Amino acid sequence: MISIDRQRLKSLMAREQTRFVDDRPRSKALFERARGSLLGGVPMNWMVKWAGAFPPFAQEARGAHLLDVDGHRYVDFCLGDTGAMTGHSPEATVSAVGQQVSRGITTMLPLEDAVWVGEELQRRFGLPYWQFTLTATDANRFSIRLARQITGRPKILVFNWCYHGSVDETFITLADGVTKPRSGNIGPPVDPSQTTRVVEFNDLEGLERGLTPRDVACILAEPVMTNVGIVHPEPGFHRDLRQLARKFGTLLIIDETHTICAGPGGATREWGLDPDMLVIGKTIGGGIPVGTYGFTEEIAERITASIPLEDSDVGGIGGTLAGYALSMTAVRATLTGVLTDEAFARMTRLAVRWTEGVEGIIAGRQVPWHVTRLGCRAEYHFMPDPPRDGAEQAAAGDPELERFLHLYAMNRRILMTPFHNMALMCPATTEADVDRHTQVFASAVDELFG
Ligand SMILES: Cc1ncc(COP(=O)(O)O)c(C=O)c1O
Numbered sequence: 001m002i003s004i005d006r007q008r009l010k011s012l013m014a015r016e017q018t019r020f021v022d023d024r025p026r027s028k029a030l031f032e033r034a035r036g037s038l039l040g041g042v043p044m045n046w047m048v049k050w051a052g053a054f055p056p057f058a059q060e061a062r063g064a065h066l067l068d069v070d071g072h073r074y075v076d077f078c079l080g081d082t083g084a085m086t087g088h089s090p091e092a093t094v095s096a097v098g099q100q101v102s103r104g105i106t107t108m109l110p111l112e113d114a115v116w117v118g119e120e121l122q123r124r125f126g127l128p129y130w131q132f133t134l135t136a137t138d139a140n141r142f143s144i145r146l147a148r149q150i151t152g153r154p155k156i157l158v159f160n161w162c163y164h165g166s167v168d169e170t171f172i173t174l175a176d177g178v179t180k181p182r183s184g185n186i187g188p189p190v191d192p193s194q195t196t197r198v199v200e201f202n203d204l205e206g207l208e209r210g211l212t213p214r215d216v217a218c219i220l221a222e223p224v225m226t227n228v229g230i231v232h233p234e235p236g237f238h239r240d241l242r243q244l245a246r247k248f249g250t251l252l253i254i255d256e257t258h259t260i261c262a263g264p265g266g267a268t269r270e271w272g273l274d275p276d277m278l279v280i281g282k283t284i285g286g287g288i289p290v291g292t293y294g295f296t297e298e299i300a301e302r303i304t305a306s307i308p309l310e311d312s313d314v315g316g317i318g319g320t321l322a323g324y325a326l327s328m329t330a331v332r333a334t335l336t337g338v339l340t341d342e343a344f345a346r347m348t349r350l351a352v353r354w355t356e357g358v359e360g361i362i363a364g365r366q367v368p369w370h371v372t373r374l375g376c377r378a379e380y381h382f383m384p385d386p387p388r389d390g391a392e393q394a395a396a397g398d399p400e401l402e403r404f405l406h407l408y409a410m411n412r413r414i415l416m417t418p419f420h421n422m423a424l425m426c427p428a429t430t431e432a433d434v435d436r437h438t439q440v441f442a443s444a445v446d447e448l449f450g
Pocket of ligand 1 (some may be wrong): 081135137138140147163164166167175222227255256258259281
């Protein structure tokens with residue numbers, strides 16, 4: 001097995017930064033102008049994480065491709081970090097949303113589309129009742145609030161290195177058995193150890209210990225961890241997670257926001273999971289803001305019994321535009337015409353091709369890395385074997401190397417998400433797009449290892 005020469009990495013990085021800047025005079029000028037009115041020159045803080053000296057400014061995006069203001073056309077495997085897993089501006093969504101825009105964007109009254117969407121979510125995920133938000137973050141926050149309300153318990157439990165959006169309770173980490181606020185937790189209202197227990201993914205004993213005091217309202221979990229990198233559950237993990245939650249009277253909330261990549265009904269449908277509540281957002285609106293949370297008959301009854309009519313517009317859950325007309329129309333069109341069974345089958349085949357391509361390069365050059373895949377999402381990791389939990393995955397992180405690979409790819413017209421080594425396929429991705437990534441990855445590895 002070979003290792004990385006850090007000096008070589010630094011000089012390659014410097015070369016790629018120069019090329020990036022030289023190739024993008026328009027983006028550079030826009031970025032310099034933006035610094036006069038936008039904090040850090042970007043509309044949202046995390047955009048500073050793009051690997052170049054500044055983010056490329058987008059001109060337009062269609063299907064699996066994105067054009068920047070300097071005329072570079074990228075194959076987009078980032079796809080809005082799942083927000084555009086439908087492909088950019090999918091025709092069915094654009095057409096339905098366009099019509100709804102001229103018929104009323106927000107009305108404070110339900111549309112028939114909302115009923116259709118509730119019925120379709122029932123069919124896909126198996127849960128009978130649904131509510132809507134504008135983001136998956138809100139859907140998680142509201143689910144947690146409702147879980148506290150109906151169980152009367154104060155705490156939640158999450159898995160180490162999880163990410164569920166900007167939900168205060170989840171920015172906690174576990175290091176050598178001690179919980180502490182996760183680095184980057186900006187202005188927390190309270191120390192998250194007051195609100196949250198945290199255990200390692202796949203650690204059923206730790207989970208049982210965490211639930212034993214019977215003060216945990218809910219477990220909030222991705223069925224497969226995706227945000228620290230893909231970490232798969234071990235066989236039997238989900239069965240035991242379900243049983244332990246039930247044994248201790250804790251509700252199980254499954255967050256499918258990213259794991260919808262597993263199939264049309266996410267991992268819940270693929271593996272027959274049985275959550276009390278389920279959250280999803282991002283891609284189901286084809287790019288129009290929407291989040292949703294569903295729950296069982298029993299939870300629905302407990303919620304209804306605990307919220308008097310007069311209080312239904314008051315505390316902790318809500319949002320003026322939550323469930324608004326445009327988002328309901330967008331979800332209907334996206335689930336009908338874009339995120340179909342056929343599209344998932346095709347996208348998954350492409351992710352298999354992507355995985356095999358990258359695996360071939362890794363094995364051929366004896367690089368100590370590996371690739372994981374979940375449905376139409378695939379990712380390479382800087383460690384030889386799949387991690388068991390978030391801590392193992394986080395320990396193998398290598399920001400310098402990751403930045404180099406992303407920049408190298410961007411300079412050769414490939415976009416990877418700035419937060420992972422992750423590639424998503426959309427219905428418009430082609431085999432040629434996938435193969436282009438494989439070639440670029442091969443040449444990056446060759447340059448890196450000499
Ligand atoms: C698993 C998961 N849940 C929820 C969210 C929050 O989504 P949003 O930022 O759209 O609110 C994210 C965001 O990346 C996520 O990865």
